[in-house]
Amino acid sequence: MLFTSYPLRNLTLKNRIVMSPMCMYACADESGRVNDWHRIHYPSRAVGQVGLIIVEATAVTAQGRISANDLGIWSDEHVAGLRELTALVHGQGTHIGIQIAHAGRKATVDGPIVAPSAIAFDEKSRTPEAMTLEQIEETIAAFGAAARRAKEAGFDVVEIHAAHGYLINEFLSPLTNKRDDAYGGDRARNFRFLSEVVRAVQAEWDGPLFVRISASDYHPEGMTPSDYVEYARLLKEQGVDLIDVSSGALVPVPPKVYPGYQVPFSEQLRREAGIATGAVGLITEAEQAEEILQSGRADLIFLGRALLRDPYWPRTAAKRLGVQLEPPKSYTRAW
Numbered sequence: 001m002l003f004t005s006y007p008l009r010n011l012t013l014k015n016r017i018v019m020s021p022m023c024m025y026a027c028a029d030e031s032g033r034v035n036d037w038h039r040i041h042y043p044s045r046a047v048g049q050v051g052l053i054i055v056e057a058t059a060v061t062a063q064g065r066i067s068a069n070d071l072g073i074w075s076d077e078h079v080a081g082l083r084e085l086t087a088l089v090h091g092q093g094t095h096i097g098i099q100i101a102h103a104g105r106k107a108t109v110d111g112p113i114v115a116p117s118a119i120a121f122d123e124k125s126r127t128p129e130a131m132t133l134e135q136i137e138e139t140i141a142a143f144g145a146a147a148r149r150a151k152e153a154g155f156d157v158v159e160i161h162a163a164h165g166y167l168i169n170e171f172l173s174p175l176t177n178k179r180d181d182a183y184g185g186d187r188a189r190n191f192r193f194l195s196e197v198v199r200a201v202q203a204e205w206d207g208p209l210f211v212r213i214s215a216s217d218y219h220p221e222g223m224t225p226s227d228y229v230e231y232a233r234l235l236k237e238q239g240v241d242l243i244d245v246s247s248g249a250l251v252p253v254p255p256k257v258y259p260g261y262q263v264p265f266s267e268q269l270r271r272e273a274g275i276a277t278g279a280v281g282l283i284t285e286a287e288q289a290e291e292i293l294q295s296g297r298a299d300l301i302f303l304g305r306a307l308l309r310d311p312y313w314p315r316t317a318a319k320r321l322g323v324q325l326e327p328p329k330s331y332t333r334a335w
């Protein structure tokens with residue numbers, strides 16, 4: 001199944017291998033613009049025959065950057081560079097998406113940082129300002145504008161980053177959302193920010209839409225995979241195509257990690273919410289990826305570090321599974 005195509009609205013991915021979004025912190029200045037590193041790094045994985053590449057967390061506002069070297073999509077000036085990336089990857093027969101993100105209280109840029117509530121991540125981190133309703137509105141609009149720019153830049157997929165303790169995740173979890181207004185206080189109100197971000201994105205974007213979540217906070221008072229089943233159902237009703245199922249990083253509690261440690265969360269959401277999912281996290285072997293798909297535990301396999309180490313991972317996997325993989329045409333005789 002790993003090398004079977006996957007239909008996604010208006011497009012068909014050539015296989016189930018997805019490059020997971022990974023920040024490169026590679027912008028030399030603070031412009032947020034695409035540079036040579038991105039122009040080499042992403043197309044390399046397209047040559048390696050990945051089915052879908054998701055460009056790293058890309059900031060929807062300058063204030064929402066994880067670091068000053070993040071990629072940006074907060075200005076129309078970012079579109080030209082991003083369009084170069086999509087053209088390069090499309091030229092090698094691979095689809096390309098972008099993860100749009102706001103770092104919330106985990107932003108490390110100069111100036112004030114914002115979050116649903118004024119609670120710092122840990123004692124070493126800065127305390128964010130609790131967002132006003134006006135700031136909330138502006139940030140939702142920034143996600144919408146980012147989706148418009150993603151379309152102008154030629155992306156095939158938009159992924160909303162609602163995981164890893166960044167802004168949207170901070171609204172979703174009761175550990176970080178202590179508001180008592182329309183945007184916090186109970187399950188429905190904690191979900192409202194994400195729901196409105198989805199709507200703002202959909203006003204500009206009619207292509208495939210993914211949402212990455214942290215299915216567990218690994219904390220007794222935090223969110224659990226079962227809580228996320230409910231949210232995944234709501235996201236499905238809103239027209240989200242796939243949940244990319246990660247976990248953790250909301251609060252400083254490191255999870256126990258082992259091969260496929262997040263796959264059970266993907267399996268539960270897929271089964272109980274009836275939505276397509278992507279599995280991610282210490283998936284490194286072809287047989288492991290194949291098992292996840294064959295057992296109906298996910299629809300797509302997201303690979304992070306395995307694809308950093310081996311841009312040709314799909315070729316390596318195809319050999320192991322005995323699948324004939326179409327080589328890039330210039331490599332035909334060497335593949």
Ligand code: FNR
Pocket residue numbers: 020021022023024056057099161163164212246280281282283302303304305306
């Ligand atoms: C990441 N990860 C990540 N996740 C995300 O949603 N947006 C991001 O921008 C990043 N950035 C990032 C950078 C680097 C260098 C790494 C290694 C990881 C998490 C990543 O997408 C993936 O979920 C994890 O790495 C687990 O998968 P692997 O690496 O075990 O396959």
